[in-house]
Amino acid sequence: MKNYVRKLTLLLMGTMLSVLVGGCHLNSAKQDTGIVDQTETSVEYAKGFAIFHYPDYTKVVVFNPWEKGKLLASFELVKKNPQKGQILVPLNNVAIFSATQLDAMRKLGLLDKVMGVSDVKYLKNEEILKRYAEKKVTELAQNGDFFVEKILETAPHALFYSPFNAQQKMPAVLSSITAIPFLDYMEPSPLGRAEWIKFTAAFFGKEKQADSIFNQIKTQYLKLKELAAHVKYRPTVFSGKYYDGQWYVPGGDSYFARIFKDAGGDYLWKDVPRQASFPLDFEAVFKRAQNADFWRITGTFGVNPSYTELADENHLFTKFRAFQKHHIIYCNPEKTAYFETSPLAPQILLADFIKAFHPELLPGYQPGYYKILP
DSSP states (O other): OTTHHHHHHHHHHTTTOOOOOGGGGTSOOOOOOSOOSOEEOOOSSOOSEEEEEOSSOEEEEEEOTTSTTOEEEEEEEESSSOOTTEEESSOOSEEEOOHHHHHHHHHTTOGGGEEEEEOGGGOOOHHHHHHHHTTSSEEEEETTEEOHHHHHHHOOSEEEEOOSSTTOOOOGGGTTSOEEEOOGGGOOSHHHHHTTHHHHHHTTTOHHHHHHHHHHHHHHHHHHHHHHTTOSOOOEEEEOOEETTEEEEOOTTSHHHHHHHHTTOEETTTTSOOSSOEEEOHHHHHHHHTTOSEEEEESOOSSSOOHHHHHHHOGGGGGSHHHHTTOEEEEOHHHHOHHHHGGGOHHHHHHHHHHHHOGGGSTTOOOSSOEEOO
């Protein structure tokens, strides 16, 4: 159980698929110039992609998050008569190697198009598990290894994945399959991450539906943000847990740093201008967070997570004021499908933390993912 979160996080970030953008062998990463009849799909918060509509095709571009100013991939989508280098949409047979994207497919009513997935044992999506049991969905990768023969046999029209960097390569034997990078996890903005549903929708002709879904998420999120915007007291909060000699702390520009701020909290590492988490030793965390009001933990510890189980794991945890006051904000990903569904539910995450920090603002609210550990 201790390795559950680590393994599942690797799954969700796409370690099971060590590939570069297969689509690049068909679509060059080029900038368009001189074309007048162009309209752009409204992308308000996400920084990682853009969608452009032309009279005869739609262009979807993925920006390279590791090299600013460059594209990672570019795809031309057409509804009929595809030429070399173009993709016929809507896609009808795809492999989804990012569990977070499965929820986008669910919300868009597209799970019947999914023919292949990775690491079934970590998935929580009931419809996909049912289809897998009925042999309508095939497991195409596991623990970072591809099942090459199964991939070739399934022959998906496209394969969506989440690469760690721009240097990862697809095995030559799979070079005929269009690989499409799905980089929602690189978005530090909660609404930016949710907006990747528009990216998925473009390949299935579901853009209007995606706009409607996102607008509902945005409206709810912004209302909750405004609710907490004028609180007089902002409780301090820190995040993570000591493991294998290190404590990974989210940067001050990270996803959760923004959730904490929008929920009316004061994140103790808000001054660190980093999006990614970074390692610290126990002493460094304790020095800054010893007297913090709240402590956020995601994961499992013991059979029945509790303060006793946490203390048994490391008695030093009992020295934190948040532990002593029973102010641990906890999420059990096994029971909540947190890793799969929360990227498209930032409004629920925000409400959960508002409820923890300022319960008087949301009387009667029942948390969806995070709640105070009793």
